[in-house]
Amino acid sequence: MASGRSIRFKISTLLVIPLISLVGLWGFAASTTLGDALNLFKVDAIWTGVIDPSESLVTNLQTERLASAERLAGVQDDPEALARARAAVDASGKTLRQHAGSEDTRSALTPDMQNQLETVLEAVDRLPDIRAKVDDRVFTPGDLVTEYARIADEIHLLYSRLTVSTDLELSLQAQGLIAADEVRELLAREHALVIASNGRAGMRDVHLLAGIDGTRTYLFPKALANLDTELRTPFEKLYYSPRYVTMENLLEGYIAGRPMDVDLWRGIADQVQTELREAVHGTGDKLLARMEPAGTAIVVRAVLAGLIGLIAVTFSVVVSIRVGRRLAEELAALRRSALELAEVRLPDVVTKLRQGETVDIAAEAPPIQVGEKPTSEVADLAAAFDSVQSTAVDAAVEQARLREGVAEALRNLARRSQSLLQRQLKLLDEMQHQTEEPEALERLFKLDHLTTRMRRHAEGLVLLSGGSAGRRWRGVIPVEDVLSGAAAQVEEYTRVRVYPMPEVGVPGNAVADLMHLFAELIENAASFSSPENEVSVRGEMVGRGFAVEIEDRGLGMDEATFKAVNARLASPPEFDPAQTERLGFAVVGMLAARHDVKVTLKTSPYGGTTAIVLVPAELVEPMAPPTQPMDLTPISVSVVHTETTGPGELPRRIRTSRRAAQAQNAQGQAVPQQSGLPRRERQTGLPQRLKQAPTPAGPAEERTPEEARALLSSLQSGWQRGRQDSDQDGGSEQ
Template sequence: MASGRSIRFKISTLLVLPLVSLVGLWGFAASTTSGEALNLLKVDTIWNGVINHADFLVYTLEQERLASAEVISGNVTDPAALSTTRAKVDEVKKRLSDNGLTEKTQAALTPEMQGRLKEVFATVERLPEIRKQVDNRRLSPGGLVTEYSSISDSIHRMYPSLTLATDVRLAQQAQGLIAASEVRELLDRERALIVAANGKPSMADMHMLARIDGTRTYLFPKAMANLDTELRVPFEKLSNSVRWAAMERTLDGYVSGRPVDPAVWRGMADPVLKDYTQVIWDNGDRFLARMEPAGISIIVQAGVAGVLGLIAVAFSIFISVRVGRRISRELAALRRTALDLAEIRLPGVVTKLRQGQSVDIQAEVPPIKMCDGATSEIDDLANAFDSVQYTAVDAAVEQAKLRQGVSEALRNLARRSQSLLQRQLKLLDEMQRETEDPEALSRLFKIDHLTTRMRRHAEGLVLLSGGSAGRRWRGVIPVEDVLSGAAAQVEEYTRVRVYPMPECGVSGAAVADLMHLFAELIENAAAFSSPGNEVSVRGELVGRGFAVEVEDRGLGMPAEARQAVNEQLASPPEFEASHTERLGFAVVGMLAARHGITVTLKPSPYGGTTAIVLVPTGLIQALPTPVRTPELESVSVSVVRTPEDTTAPGQLPRRQRTTKPGPERSQESQLPRRVRQANLSQRLKEAPPEQAEVRSSAGRSPEEARALLSSLQSGWQRGRQDSDQDGGSQS
């Protein structure tokens, strides 16, 4: 038995299988007996539709064969006999075809019977060819008998298949009548052969006559042996008559070589064949009268036995089902309780625990209630399952508490790291303001950038542990500034290129999350592409919000991996601490789900990967003023060159240099003086509220420090560039 079957099914099978076997045996016996008995009731249809017409067709063919024998012999007694008999044969053949092919008759015939009937029709179709040979006198006496006999033989081969009697005696009587009919056919062949020879038989004709007579003499006693007294007496009376004895003596003499006058032979054979045919027809009617009552009797007997057997089987099934139903019901109740725990209660408990709700274990796992008088083993099993389900729910509660504790510990550590990194950024800002050495300032800038990335990773840990970003902005921040700020938090910021985009902003409450989301995508694009290729960031307004494309030109992702990431981004699962692969995508999926953002990865035309971020319309707002705020100028971001830009690759565009405010320079190449927040976006100049308490009146925020270093490095580039153009040397 398959292991996947239910307990109820197995118990029911154990009880019902013997009964089903008994029912099957009873049904087979009843259907076989009833089917054969019902076949007996079809005898009348088969008899009237096929047998009567087939037997009469044999009789008329015998008459046509006798008339054809006269034509071949040249001794025609009645010129109209041949055409008359042929018309009768055609009429009988049509009746056989019309009645045998009706829907009623075909329904009563078995496939074997239908095949035999088709064989008869196929043989009858040769009759026109035989008649043509007779008319042209191309047939010998033996050939004439052979051609017509082929039709009679096919009909006699059909008769056994039409025997539907299930009773041994009835079947024996049917076989006897068929054999008696064949005897008549053999006797008629002898008559036709002698008439066709016209007293001048050939040696072949004599041999055929001897074979036919021997077969008839052998078959007649066997046919009589199969018939009962009522059917046998008419044949015995005929065979003991004077006419029969005279006919037999004449045949014996003819076979021995004594000549016989055809007219004398006809005078003896015709009356015997006529009487013999009448006996066959009368016995056929008697046999048919016996078949229908026998069928009804068998049906009655089979019905009584079937009803009694059915009652016994039904009673056995009733008792077996009643005994097994109680056990099945008890086990089904236990099964329902187990499924309820596994599919409803335990997942509900886990959901409540994840939502921070309290759980009453006693209320969540009520004991299983069994009916009175339950089977002792099943009752013990129910008690054991009560203990198991209580332990399972209690373990789920403890596991949830443990996970919550781990998350709180991770958030606490991440918050502490954020605080330390914030203090470190403040110290770096002070050191940058106090340092004039370019080399030292460059190193401080690198440390500042590393610290900013460390702060982002700490913020990612807070997000993964269920917290939220600590930074906040007020008002509306331009989208381009958000993307520039995200690019500034990437290690290989120099490869990131933010292209100009429409004037629109993002609500300050979502700026920190969006900046973190884009930073993760940009860093992933930079990490998996060649160091010589840029990471392009483009954005535009679309019908359902603001679409941003982050495109790299790396090796790309396999289709299976990209599909898996897209599924994770579309419906991010709950973060598991054991899953350390692709933490960036986990953070992106969590932030996207929080703000209703859609993130999709697709292949890039350059062979890499393009991340498409659709920010919903609810987060996109118009800028307070029509004039766009100055961009956040950072070494991590470059802008698209206009046609008039003639700077070399890797340098800032000319329009940045010409619009960049700076002090007067001497003829030699000099470093420009830093101007605080000269290129920082006006919105980003405002420090987040969370950082207000850590800033002094003279201090700078990390964003201001990065803007200052950006301005400083831009000044370095301009100074070196102007020095090269003026012919000076670079210091």
């Protein structure tokens, strides 16, 4: 049986197969019994259509054979006797042939009976040849008896085929009657043989007569043994009669070689044959009369047995169907409850627990119901499922509590790290303001950058544990500034190139998350690409928002990895602390899902990886370009200053160069020429938005880490470009 079949199908099969077998056995027994019983009703058709004509044929054949024997012996008194006997035989044969061809007779006969009947008719067709030899007197007495005996033997063989009774007693009675008729035929052969030899039989005829007599003597008692008292009475009366005894004595003397008185023999043999023929016909009528009531009784018993069997089978089918249906319904209800538990209840409980909701275990996992009075085994199975679901819900609750505890612990540790790193950044800022030595200042810048990266990693831990960044900006911040701030948080920020892009911004409440998202992608690009290759960051407006492309020229990833990462970014699963690989992508997916940002990775034209970030149009706002033009006069070094468009925004770096000897300020006053690196003064050249705190609750003089990092990055980049320009110009001008 296929394993994928339903329970209902298997139970139905389990019940149907025995029922089908039972029905089949009942049908076979009923058909066999009824068939045999109905065959008894065919006895009348067989008797009138076959037995009566064939019996008449046998009797007439015996008469014709005796007349033919008289012709051979030359003692025939009546010349027309043979012709009359032959006409009677022909009439009997014609009647038999007509009845054999009728539809009623053929429908009552079995194929074996029909074949034997055809054999009898073929034997009858040989009569013209036999008669011709009789007329030519070429037969010996023995040949005459033998030729006619072949037809009689075939008819008696047909009688044995016609036994249709299923009653053993009736069958034995029929066999006894057939044997008695064969005795009559044997006696007729002996009579014809004696008449044909005219009492002077040769040695060959004597031997034949002795054989026939021995067979008749043996067969007659056997025939009587198969008949009951009523049917046996006329045969016993004849068997023990003086006539029969005298006939036996005459035959014994004739076989022993004594002469036979033919006239005495004829008188006794004719009388014995007549009585024997009457006994056979009378017994046959009685046996036929017995068969019809017996057949009726058998049919009645068969019908009653069939009806009782049918009722029993019907009752078994009904009970089996009801039991099978009830069991199937109970198992189906149990299956539905188990599926609901596995696919609906437990997932809902887990979802509620992950969302921090309170779960009522009794309401969320009620007992499984499989009916009012279920089967004991099904009830036990339902109870086992109840225990399983209670244990599963308890485990889910405990797991949620444990997970929430771990997340809370991680958030607390991360918050503490953030606080310490914030204090460390403040301390570094103070040290930078108090330091004038370039080398020391450069080390402080590096330490400041490392601290900023540490703060980003701590912020990532907060995000993974279910918290938020905690930093907020007021107003709209340019996307280019957000990307520059993200690039400043990367270890190899010097390799990152942010290309110019449209003047658009994002609201301050999304700046921290987007900056962290871009920082993770930029750092991933820088980490998996060659140190001498740049990481390109480009952005432009598209139909559905603002698209940012972060491209590296590293080794890239294979197709399977691309599919796995993109699937994770498109539908980020709940963070599993056991999965420590690609934590950056976990943070990116979480932040992207929070702001409906689409992140996709693909192969770049350079063989590396391109990350495409689509910021939805709801988070993108156009910004007005700067309105105050700047008077740029070439000088000998490159410096970095900032330009602002409003409060609460990140700095934008603008590289400017001025030539040489002397410059004038906005009032037309000369600016003294300086040599070497520019001297840094606190708050000099900073835009108004960086002089303000990023959060509404912070003091005005406290700088956010992003602002300090942007300032330091700007100064360091300016120094590096100044050195490059100085080297190209052959040194700074005095």
